[in-house]
Amino acid sequence: MQDSEPVVVLRYGHRPGRDDRMTTHVGLTARALGADRVILPGNAGQSAETVRDITERFGGPFDVDLTDELDATIRDWDGVVVHLTMYGERVQDVEADVRDAHADRPLLAVVGGEKVPFAVYEHADWNVGVTNQPHSEVAGLAVFLDRLFEGRELEQSYEDAAQRVVPRALGKQVEDVEE
Numbered sequence: 001m002q003d004s005e006p007v008v009v010l011r012y013g014h015r016p017g018r019d020d021r022m023t024t025h026v027g028l029t030a031r032a033l034g035a036d037r038v039i040l041p042g043n044a045g046q047s048a049e050t051v052r053d054i055t056e057r058f059g060g061p062f063d064v065d066l067t068d069e070l071d072a073t074i075r076d077w078d079g080v081v082v083h084l085t086m087y088g089e090r091v092q093d094v095e096a097d098v099r100d101a102h103a104d105r106p107l108l109a110v111v112g113g114e115k116v117p118f119a120v121y122e123h124a125d126w127n128v129g130v131t132n133q134p135h136s137e138v139a140g141l142a143v144f145l146d147r148l149f150e151g152r153e154l155e156q157s158y159e160d161a162a163q164r165v166v167p168r169a170l171g172k173q174v175e176d177v178e179e
Contacts, residue, residue, distance in 0.1 A: 004102070004103070005079070005102060005103070005104060005105055005106045005107065006036040006037065006106045006107070007034065007035045007036055007102070007106070007107045007109065007145070007148070008035065008036060008037045008038070008039060008106065008107070008108050008109070009026065009027075009030035009035045009037070009038045009039070009108075009109045009111060009141065010038075010039045010070065010073060010074065010108055010109070010110050010111065011023050011026045011027070011038065011039070011040045011041060011044065011111055011113060012041075012070055012074075012110050012111065012112045012113060012116055012120065013041060013070075013112060013113030013114040013115075013116070014040065014041040014043055014044040014047070014113055015113065015114060016043055016044075019044075019113050019114075020044075020046060020047060022113070022136075022137065022138065023040060023041075023044045023047040023113065024046075024047040024050045024051060025138045026038065026040075026111050026137065026138055026141060027040065027047060027048070027050075027051035027064060028050075028051060028054060029138050029141050029142050029145075030062075030109075030141065030145070031051065031054070031055060031060075031062040032153075033141075033142055033145040033146060033149070033153045034145055034148075034149045034152070034153030034156060035062070035109070035145065036061070036062065036063065037062065037063040037064070037065065038051065038062075038063075038064055038065070039065045039066075039067055039070075039073060040064065040065070040066050040067075041066070041067070041068070041070060041113075042066050042067055042068040044066065045066060048064045048065075048066055051064045052064050056162065057161070057162050057163050058158060058161050058162075058163055058164065058165075059157075059158025059159055059160055059161030059162075059164075060158060060159060060160060061159060071117075071119065071120075073108075074108065074110060074120060074123055074124075075123060077106075077108045078105075078106070079102075079105040079106035079107055079108060080098065080101045080102050080105050080106070080107045080108065080125050080126075081107075081108045081110065081123060081124045081125050081126075082098060082107060082108070082109050082110065082124060082125065082126045082128055082144070083110040083112075083116070083120055083121060083124035083126070083127045083128065084109060084110065084111050084112070084128055084129075084130065084137065084140045084141060084144055085112065085116070085121070085127050085128070085129060086129050086130075086131070086132050086133060086134060086135070086140075087121075087127065087129060087132070088126065088127035088128040088129035088132075089126065089127065089128060089129060090128075090129060090132065091128050091129065091130050091143065091144060091147055092147075094126055094128060095147045095148065097126075098126055098128070098148065099148060099150075101125065102148070107148075109141065109144060109145075110124065111137045111140070111141050112137060113137070128144060130143045130144060161177050162176065162177055163175065163176055163177060164177055
């Protein structure tokens with residue numbers, strides 16, 4: 001979100017064909033819930049294009065990058081590294097400490113896909129579990145970002161949107177934004 005140090009989400013791993021939808025949803029969730037950027041594996045180009053298209057239509061700012069250097073990105077990160085995993089410390093036990101550390105340093109949230117190497121666990125400042133039960137990495141990311149931003153991300157506005165969803169009790173309404 002714009003009022004703090006950047007929050008970047010890194011999707012660790014992508015199996016084309018099998019993970020396309022999940023990787024796309026990691027990017028969309030990162031955008032919708034306050035992250036500034038998502039870094040996707042180099043072989044996730046289709047997911048990157050979908051997230052860029054949504055950002056263009058529904059607003060930003062939000063950046064999408066592709067890299068083949070996931071390990072180097074984590075290793076060289078100049079800030080806080082949080083690895084989201086069901087094996088980590090309970091989010092409710094560490095969220096205040098993570099927020100404090102992030103107050104003056106950028107945060108990298110690592111979201112695994114396929115099996116994450118132990119080096120990621122070792123390099124992370126925090127290994128954070130949301131429920132410590134098997135579930136979707138997208139759900140874990142959503143809960144983590146909501147806890148990190150304490151709900152402020154739900155009120156954010158998006159610049160340069162071509163379209164917007166109109167909140168309604170019943171039905172769907174998307175309208176073009178007039179400039």
